[in-house]
Amino acid sequence: MKRRIKIVDTTLRDGEQCPGIVFSPSDKIRLALYLDSIGIHEIEAGIFDTGTEGCNYIGEIMKRKKQAIISVWSRLNAGDIEESARQKPDLIHIGTPVSYSQIYNKLGKNKKWIENTLQECIKVAKDYNIPITVGLEDASRADVAFLTSLIRLIKQQGVEVIRLADTVGVLFPRRARTLIQEIKQTGIQVEVHEHNDFGMAVANSMVMALAGADMVDGTLLGIGERAGNCNLYEFVHGANRKLELGVTSQDIRKAEDLLKSIMAGGVRDDTSD
Template sequence: MIRRDVILEDTTLRDGEQAPGVAFSKATKLKILDKLIATGVKWVEPGIPAMGGEELDTLHAMLERKDEVKLIGWNRGIMEDVAATIDMGFEAIHIGLPTSSIHLKESVGKDRTWLFQRAAELIKYAKDRGVFVSISAEDVGRTEIIFLQEYAIAVSEAGADRLRLSDTIGILSPEEYWRRVEAVAQVSAIDTQCHCHNDFGLAVANTLAGLRAGARYFHVCVNSMGERAGMPDLAQMTLALKHLYGRDLGIRTEHLKELAEMVAQASHQPLPAWQPVVGDNVFAHESGIHVKGMLNDTNTFEPFRPEEVGNVRRYVIGKHSGRATLRSVLEDRGIDVEDDRLARCLTEVRAAAINQGAALSPDQLCDLYKDLSRTAEVVQ
């Protein structure tokens, strides 16, 4: 059972921007933050203070809105980073620390004794300064569960408010991610956060599994952005929780399409037509039997209405169209339709779609039908 107080935290401006080749300017980051707030997102990870330069200026500007949204400052496991982030005015911080042997050895060159000591001292320092403290178990997929439980107990006893369970390289199945969240819950009451990467296309499924296992928080990015294959998509998680699990997060879903397009433009990565929820093809119908059903009842082939997510419904005229589609378009254009002529028009439409390798416009359909009408008049 997914708890009713689950919290969506967006990291488009931190993990999303870490996607190779993406670099947001100050103006862009502020524009995206504004849209996230307008969409109803209440927790945001806006960037990395330790980057310095323009990023610091940007984060200072974002902090002017901290009464409207919970801003989480991301830090390496370094005291100077944590201190500087709190000094900036962040009232919530995250501390990134690895727990797998390979990451401890190869990424930071440390051992488990160092990990426990560093986590404890950073948590104590931050809590003494009165901020919300989130801390990672990075590369949780390659962290032994017994050790993960020991670490969860340790950071909880040190005073951390939240433990982020990061499937850093996206190697877990939903069952295995669920197992790790549940294992932490067995030994500690600390809130957990899902942070799932999409390397096997399972980020959304893993996050839902983690929430079903009792996690309270979860990370998303707009358009599934992020390192390598990205993160769980904000729109997909919002709609899945709302429609499949009955959990309304307070997101203003009518903004989702516009938000997705804004971020796509800013990252120079066009939205795939098949992107769930916000893609152009999600509410596009071509198959004859589908369109016939849709014209009778739009629930026939749509799980939710396009207006709910700021998208639009389209009926496509192409190779797989049926007479119902053609009749609907022609009659909407004020053209009287005859059954025999419509059947011949359908044959012409399919041939034209194959010839041009794409759908026909309504104007092309009307021209085809009118040509058939003129031919019939000449024959008569």
């Protein structure tokens, strides 16, 4: 039997970081409900921000979806976690910088601050009884010993899934496979999130899925920050031969057609029914 892995669509969050791409709340509802209808396991609906016009679209998606898990992304900040939790999503992703470049240079913090702040954020989510995924940002450039130490720490807090993010798209397949094998030794469930800066997002995602990853992220048409993300159609088309994904490449193609229509200014559905 084929091993089952889960597909996570991040078109509404990471895909919207593509230059020139802006989705209206009604666009997001329409896309999310279509992705839900074709069997996508999880839909990352965006970043909750009370200052954003139409931010209540997340609640609308939650009311109308049938089967998919709806997640929101949050910074490593207890206040942001609380704001996200108040929207009552199925899941919160906590973006957690783990490379020394991001911890020391970008944030001006240290490893102990990451550990303490992450535990504080986990506690807030627990108070609201909302499951979380810890997104290990820039994991492809991080020290593996620190990664595994942090994973063991958060497992003690009840975290079951981490997102292994190749944030700047530097992985190549051989290292991608090895990294999965190293992280899986901790016993945590692994979701992989590939960027396409060197054109390796689909190849890396395929290799990591075959090496034991439990979930694979991607976007429709491969849109996303800089060079984009793992192209869902290309991944599903190739991986369906070896893995059970719960969605077909034909359905992904139809979702791409809907996205193209939206990007071209197509007629939007009435979201009030």
